[in-house]
Each structure stands twice: as C-alpha cells, then as structure tokens.
Amino acid sequence: MTDHDVAALLGAEGPFAREVPGFAPREAQQRMAAIVAEAIEERDALIAEAGTGTGKTFAYLVPALMSGRKVVVSTGTKALQDQLFFRDLPRVHSVLGSRVKSSLLKGRANYLCLYRLDQSVREGHHDRVLASQLATIRAWSARTRRGDRMELADIPEDSPVWPRVTSTPENCLGTECAFFDDCHVVKARREAMEADIVVVNHHLLMADLALKQEGFGEILPHADAFILDEAHQIPELAGQFFSQSVSARQITDLASDALAECQGVTGAMGLLLEPVEAVQAIVKRVRLAMDVLPAKGAFGELERNDAVHDGLTELRDVLAALSDLLGAQAERSRGLASAFERAQMLSLRLDRIVEEHSDADVRWYETWPRGFALHATPLDLASPLRAMRMSTDAAWIHTSATLSIAGDFQHFARQLGLEDPRTLSLESPFDYARQALAYLPQGLPDPAARDYTDQVVDALLPVLEASNGRAFLLFTSHRALRRAAELLEGRVPWPLFVQGSAPRHRLLEEFRASGHGVLLGAASFWEGVDVAGEALSVVVIDKLPFATPDDPVLQARLEALEYAGINPFMGWQVPTAVIALKQGAGRLIRDVHDRGVLVLCDPRLTTKGYGKLFLASVPPMPRTRSLDDVKAFFTAVDTATP
Ligand code: SF4
Structure with missing residues (x-):
C-alpha cells in the first residue's frame, strides 16, 4: 500500500468517511498519515506538530496498522493510554477490518502481584480500611483477566494498599515465583511480545529504554517504529529517567x-x-x-x-x-x-x-x-536520548500540538538530540479568526508587582460578566491561585471550582455540568484538559509560564548553556515557556463549534521583545486590547446561538 493509499483511507471517499458518524475528512490529517507511513517505511525520525482538531490519533494509527510492522505507540498518561487502546484503536481496527494484533502494556506497578497479595493476606492487617481494601482486591483477583488496577476505581490510587499488592523490579521473584504462570505482569508482556501494535505510556517507555528497569526490553528491540504522542513531554521526562535517584x-x-x-x-x-x-x-x-x-x-x-x-x-x-x-x-x-x-x-x-x-x-x-x-x-539529555534511539534501529515519530516555537522546531530537536530531522507542521482546521479572540488587558503592572494578582482579578471581572462565567483561570503559581480564589469567593455569582478543593476529575466534571462555572487551576490544568462546548468560553493566563528559577536543575542547565555560548534566556527559558503557553491556550477551542476569548494578562507580551515569539506561537486569532471588543464578541455569540 502506498503512502497515497494510506491517506486516501482518511479521505472523502474512504471507509472512515463512510463508517464513522460525524467524521470530517481533513487534508492535514491525510497529509500526516502519508508522511507517518513514509517515516515508518524508511525508519526515519519525524517531528510532526498537529494543531488541535487535526485528528492526529487516526493520522498515526491508520499508517501504523497498515504498515504490517511492529509499532510501539506511547502516550503521555495512563488515562490517554486507556483511551487510545479501548476507544480509538478498536474504532480504527473495525473500520479497516484489520486483523492486526494489539496489546496494552503498563508499568509493573499497575498490575496486581499475586505473590505480594498472598504475602499481605498471610501477614494480616490491623488497620480496618486497609484490611477491607485488601479483601476487595482479593475478591477482584479471582475474576480479573488483566489484573490492571485501573479496573478497581473504588480503591484510591494513593491508597497504601497498592504498594503492598504490586511489585517493583527489585522485589519481583521472576521465574522463581510460585505464581509465575498466572502472573499478570508476565502475561501482559507476553501479549506485547506477540502483538504488532503495543500501546505504552512515556513513563514505561523511558523507564525501560533509559534504565532497562521495567524489563520489557525483550519487546523494544523488535519494534520497527515508535510513535510518541504528546511528545513535548519527553525532554522533561527524560530528565527524570536518566537521573539516579534514591528516595x-x-x-x-x-x-x-x-x-x-x-x-x-x-x-x-x-x-x-x-x-x-x-x-x-x-x-x-x-x-x-x-x-x-x-x-x-x-x-x-x-x-x-x-x-x-x-x-x-x-x-x-x-x-x-x-x-x-x-x-x-x-x-x-x-x-x-x-x-x-x-x-x-x-x-x-x-x-x-x-x-x-x-x-x-x-x-x-x-x-x-x-x-x-x-x-x-x-545536564545533557540529548546524548542519552540519541543513544537510546540508535539502539533500536526504528522509526521515531514525535507528535503533539505543541512542539514548535513560532513554527521553528530547533528547540525541541536540540533537546532530543535529533540532527536534521524531518519536520511537519499542520495547521488546526479550526477557523480561529472567526471562533476566537485574544484579549490583552491594558494597564496591568509588572508581573513582579505585589498586587499583580489583585489587578489581574479586577481586569478579569468585566470579561467574566460578559461571558457569564464559563472560564478557566490558569495560574503559574499556587500562591496566585489561592489569592485569586480569595478575591473571587463571595464576590461573583458563578460557581467556583478551585484546584486542590476536590480531585481533578471531579472538579472538571462539576465544571462541565455547571455550565457557567469558573475554574481556577495551576500546573496540571494547563495540559490534557478537554472541555468542548459552551461550558468553557474564556481561558485566562495570568503570567507567562516561565519555569521557577529556583529549580536547581534548571539553574545548572542555564549555567551550562551560558558556558556553551548559548543565551540561556532565549535558548531555554523562553522556548520552554512558549510551549507551556501554547498548551494552556490550547484549552480554549476544542471543536469546530467552540467560540471563546483567550485573555493574556502578562504585559511583557507587548513590552518585551520576546513577547512577539509568544504571540506568534498561539493559534492565529484576532487580537484586541479593548474590553468593548470582548463584550461585542460575546454579544455576537449570543445572537448567533439559536
Ligand atoms: S513474578 Fe513477580 S510480579 Fe509476578 S506474581 Fe511473582 S513476584 Fe509478583
């Protein structure tokens, strides 16, 4: 099958258009599918930035399934891994009528260890909660096929029972274990060995490639291609996995x-x-x-x-x-x-x-x-990452909505040690000119000012009035988040959802259901949050998300860059913050029907030279400094809504 044929599968005359309800053929998606097919075939390194709404998951799954090769697909989180394996992959399988074998593989800490469960039951527990959770796990162990702890949502992820009934590379008894034949870790790995498409997550992939610790090393050398989704996370994760740590x-x-x-x-x-x-x-x-x-x-x-x-x-x-x-x-x-x-x-x-x-x-x-x-x-992560890729003789495909700085991939490529990689930039199919507006409030002080957050909140209130809530307020620090929550509490008519007051998934569910809530989040809310529809019509970014300069690794890295003759601010801090800003801004428009306002509060966007790089990196939407334009935008939305 040629690259053109692969692309055609996603075209207007292809099976997806015929069989998937609501499927819209997209030129960018077809282009990406063709180039991914080529990269797999030629065992090439590819960096593909695919704007929100391109449909990148199908754009790599279709060529992966059609390639007849062994492909490892790695996602950013375990939740995305499950979504890919249980939702997207079966859909692509069924549309293509493919008989390709696929498997899901997680790190060993996700699987019930029968030996340690047996040990824990024998030891017994005086703690009532622990004893009851252990009883639940024991009952589940009799019926589970995969032994994946995700199946037992009733037991909190951070319960102290989990380390007692899961294994680590150090305490696993391996072939000498009496439970070896029924072991869930062993079974999952065996299935992965036999599968053509193996879905993993970055933690597992990096742990294994970097430390050979997770022990699925027998699978990786046979892979013909690695597809890394949410690849912008790789540099940060590489730092963790190439580190020596003791806790x-x-x-x-x-x-x-x-x-x-x-x-x-x-x-x-x-x-x-x-x-x-x-x-x-x-x-x-x-x-x-x-x-x-x-x-x-x-x-x-x-x-x-x-x-x-x-x-x-x-x-x-x-x-x-x-x-x-x-x-x-x-x-x-x-x-x-x-x-x-x-x-x-x-x-x-x-x-x-x-x-x-x-x-x-x-x-x-x-x-x-x-x-x-x-x-x-x-300090140097590029060399071990390069060595890791070289050890595989496979295609390495990196994709995400946020890899470039104003269309330039140099920063990402340098961090990964990719020399002269093939790059692909795919615009989002959304009509940002019509669907969105960027508002840069006037008169805000320097972000270092003591009352900066107070002034941000003052500037925001009229925007929230115009949108009737329905907003995400994204902060770069927990201190600013707490201050904003204090200022808004009791002063606004919309329900407030404040990070830390409930688990993340519950806050999001309640925010979606409320229809006109205001959610205040830091760190984890900047990424991977998907609220399509009217419940989210405003995204506010309080400051440019520069990493905290008191981070010792960052400090040492900046010094090393300076020593190598690279300006650490422009060569590291700005590009990293641009990627983070793109992630945050990307929460706003998730669908062709969404409309919304992106509020960028940081005055440095217009007062500093580097501000242009940030502005050139967010989706191409009209910009305004006038509150009246924001009000007019929402009035127009209300009029257009039936
Ligand atoms: S082989 Fe290792 S992980 Fe499997 S049951 Fe035995 S100790 Fe647990």
Missing part, C-alpha cells in the same frame, strides 16, 4: 520488606531486626533535619547542614551494614536474595549521589511532608 520511601520499603521476608526463615528475624530499625530511624531523623531547608534545592544545601550531612553519612553506613547482613542470608530464600539485591542497589546509588558523582550531573533533593528523595540528573 526515603524506597529505603523504608526495603527495610519492611526485608523483615517480611524473615517469616519462616529460622533466626533471620533476630539478625535483621536491629539493622532494619536503625535504617528506619535514621531515615526519619534525616527527614526531620531537612525541615529547616526549602522543599527543593541544590545538594550543596544538604552538605552545608551538619545534621543532614551527618545523618546521610550514617544512613550510608547502616544501609551498607544491612546489605551485608542480607547478603549473608541471601541463599536461604528467594525473597531474602531479592531484598539483598535491592539493598545493594540502593546503597550503591546513595554512595554515587552523595560522594562519587560526576560533574556532568546536577545533584539536588526534594522533600515531602514525610519523605525525601536525592537525585543526580545529567
């Missing part, structure tokens, strides 16, 4: 698992109890000593604090001692041998981060209310 949680989990493995091994408990308790106590002490430090910072901060520094030295010693003792017991059971391997690995990593680090890494820490993690992140 308090990993260490305390190891300690409690080591004790659990002593059951039934005569004398083991007597030997291990004391060092295990010592490890647990020191982890707590280190965390407590970190209380005086900022939540996240450069490793130097830890080294300058005597209590933390001494605590870490002691932790290295007791962990090494525990590892030695486990080593002496390793032959007595498979479980103890696995605990020994974990202890060795954690001890080695801790030593590397604390002492034997490389200058090519930036070392940093982060803390949570009851935990901490230490990291060494490589």
Whole structure:
C-alpha cells in the first residue's frame, strides 16, 4: 500500500468517511498519515506538530496498522493510554477490518502481584480500611483477566494498599515465583511480545529504554517504529529517567520488606531486626533535619547542614551494614536474595549521589511532608536520548500540538538530540479568526508587582460578566491561585471550582455540568484538559509560564548553556515557556463549534521583545486590547446561538 493509499483511507471517499458518524475528512490529517507511513517505511525520525482538531490519533494509527510492522505507540498518561487502546484503536481496527494484533502494556506497578497479595493476606492487617481494601482486591483477583488496577476505581490510587499488592523490579521473584504462570505482569508482556501494535505510556517507555528497569526490553528491540504522542513531554521526562535517584520511601520499603521476608526463615528475624530499625530511624531523623531547608534545592544545601550531612553519612553506613547482613542470608530464600539485591542497589546509588558523582550531573533533593528523595540528573539529555534511539534501529515519530516555537522546531530537536530531522507542521482546521479572540488587558503592572494578582482579578471581572462565567483561570503559581480564589469567593455569582478543593476529575466534571462555572487551576490544568462546548468560553493566563528559577536543575542547565555560548534566556527559558503557553491556550477551542476569548494578562507580551515569539506561537486569532471588543464578541455569540 502506498503512502497515497494510506491517506486516501482518511479521505472523502474512504471507509472512515463512510463508517464513522460525524467524521470530517481533513487534508492535514491525510497529509500526516502519508508522511507517518513514509517515516515508518524508511525508519526515519519525524517531528510532526498537529494543531488541535487535526485528528492526529487516526493520522498515526491508520499508517501504523497498515504498515504490517511492529509499532510501539506511547502516550503521555495512563488515562490517554486507556483511551487510545479501548476507544480509538478498536474504532480504527473495525473500520479497516484489520486483523492486526494489539496489546496494552503498563508499568509493573499497575498490575496486581499475586505473590505480594498472598504475602499481605498471610501477614494480616490491623488497620480496618486497609484490611477491607485488601479483601476487595482479593475478591477482584479471582475474576480479573488483566489484573490492571485501573479496573478497581473504588480503591484510591494513593491508597497504601497498592504498594503492598504490586511489585517493583527489585522485589519481583521472576521465574522463581510460585505464581509465575498466572502472573499478570508476565502475561501482559507476553501479549506485547506477540502483538504488532503495543500501546505504552512515556513513563514505561523511558523507564525501560533509559534504565532497562521495567524489563520489557525483550519487546523494544523488535519494534520497527515508535510513535510518541504528546511528545513535548519527553525532554522533561527524560530528565527524570536518566537521573539516579534514591528516595526515603524506597529505603523504608526495603527495610519492611526485608523483615517480611524473615517469616519462616529460622533466626533471620533476630539478625535483621536491629539493622532494619536503625535504617528506619535514621531515615526519619534525616527527614526531620531537612525541615529547616526549602522543599527543593541544590545538594550543596544538604552538605552545608551538619545534621543532614551527618545523618546521610550514617544512613550510608547502616544501609551498607544491612546489605551485608542480607547478603549473608541471601541463599536461604528467594525473597531474602531479592531484598539483598535491592539493598545493594540502593546503597550503591546513595554512595554515587552523595560522594562519587560526576560533574556532568546536577545533584539536588526534594522533600515531602514525610519523605525525601536525592537525585543526580545529567545536564545533557540529548546524548542519552540519541543513544537510546540508535539502539533500536526504528522509526521515531514525535507528535503533539505543541512542539514548535513560532513554527521553528530547533528547540525541541536540540533537546532530543535529533540532527536534521524531518519536520511537519499542520495547521488546526479550526477557523480561529472567526471562533476566537485574544484579549490583552491594558494597564496591568509588572508581573513582579505585589498586587499583580489583585489587578489581574479586577481586569478579569468585566470579561467574566460578559461571558457569564464559563472560564478557566490558569495560574503559574499556587500562591496566585489561592489569592485569586480569595478575591473571587463571595464576590461573583458563578460557581467556583478551585484546584486542590476536590480531585481533578471531579472538579472538571462539576465544571462541565455547571455550565457557567469558573475554574481556577495551576500546573496540571494547563495540559490534557478537554472541555468542548459552551461550558468553557474564556481561558485566562495570568503570567507567562516561565519555569521557577529556583529549580536547581534548571539553574545548572542555564549555567551550562551560558558556558556553551548559548543565551540561556532565549535558548531555554523562553522556548520552554512558549510551549507551556501554547498548551494552556490550547484549552480554549476544542471543536469546530467552540467560540471563546483567550485573555493574556502578562504585559511583557507587548513590552518585551520576546513577547512577539509568544504571540506568534498561539493559534492565529484576532487580537484586541479593548474590553468593548470582548463584550461585542460575546454579544455576537449570543445572537448567533439559536
Ligand atoms: S513474578 Fe513477580 S510480579 Fe509476578 S506474581 Fe511473582 S513476584 Fe509478583
């Protein structure tokens, strides 16, 4: 089948137009399908930016299914992975009458581990909630085919029961496990081995390619193509996965698992109890000593604090001692041998981060209310990413609605180490000139001003009046979000939905249902939120989303760029913020019938030279500085609505 034939499948005379209700043939979608087909065939690297509404999912699934090759499709989140596998893929399969085998594969933490479930049931639990959740999981384990914890929506994702009944690469017993033949992880991997299309998520893909940790390494070398959707997330994720990290949680989990493995091994408990308790106590002490430090910072901060520094030295010693003792017991059971391997690995990593680090890494820490993690992140991610691709001899197709800076892909390509890649830019089919308006309020102060958020809220109120609510207010900081919520509370007639007051999915559901709500969100609401229709008619961006300069990795990266002769502001901070702004702005128009106003509050858009880059990167809509135009826009919408 030629590339032209693949494109024709999505054309006006093709099966999708005939069989999918409401399917609109789009030239951009057909073009992308043809180029993806070519890239798969030639094992090429491709960067394809597809504006909202292009239909990029079908544009890569159709050529993937028609290629007869083994294709790994990777999505940004597990929810998108499920959507692709359970909704989009079956639709494309059925329209094409394809017999291609496909499979869904997630990281092992998503699958029930029969061995650990059995262990947990034997141990028993005094905590009532935990015991009841365990009983639910046990009942489900008898009927589930996949063992995917997504099936048990009743048990919260962050319930402490999950780590007890799922495995990690370190505590999995592998072929020596008594449950191996029925193991859900093993079954999912076997299916992926046999499938032509494997749907994964970026976390799993990166974890495996970067660390060989997730162990589906046997599948990847056979893939002919990798299609990465939401590819703008890759650089950030690569930082996480190419890092060396140790968390308090990993260490305390190891300690409690080591004790659990002593059951039934005569004398083991007597030997291990004391060092295990010592490890647990020191982890707590280190965390407590970190209380005086900022939540996240450069490793130097830890080294300058005597209590933390001494605590870490002691932790290295007791962990090494525990590892030695486990080593002496390793032959007595498979479980103890696995605990020994974990202890060795954690001890080695801790030593590397604390002492034997490389200058090519930036070392940093982060803390949570009851935990901490230490990291060494490589500054140069392009080289390991390039090496990762080279090891596969496959096509690498990167797609997203937000990859370019005003049509230029250089920033993205450089981050990924892609030299001279093929690029494709597909405009959204939406008529932004008619459907949308960008409003840049006048008279707002510098974003660093103390009362900036207060003034933003004042500038917004008349817009919200004109739209009758129906707005997303996107903030670059939680502090600004809280302040805006305070200012709006009790002052506006529309229901307010404030991030943090309920789980994200519930806020979104209630916002959609309310019809004229105002949602205030930061970080996670800038991406992946889809509210088509009138419930969302205004998107407000409070400030240009520059990453916080106090992030130690960012700081080190900026210094490295400067050292390499690249202006860090224009070479990194601006492009990264442009991509984030495009994501936020992309929430507004999700459908050919949507109409709405994008409010860009940050005055730097017009007062600074780089403002032009941001404005040139948002969808091409008319711009105004006049509130009257906004009012006229909504009056026209109301008149046009039957
Ligand atoms: S093989 Fe590993 S993941 Fe599977 S049941 Fe056994 S311990 Fe759990």
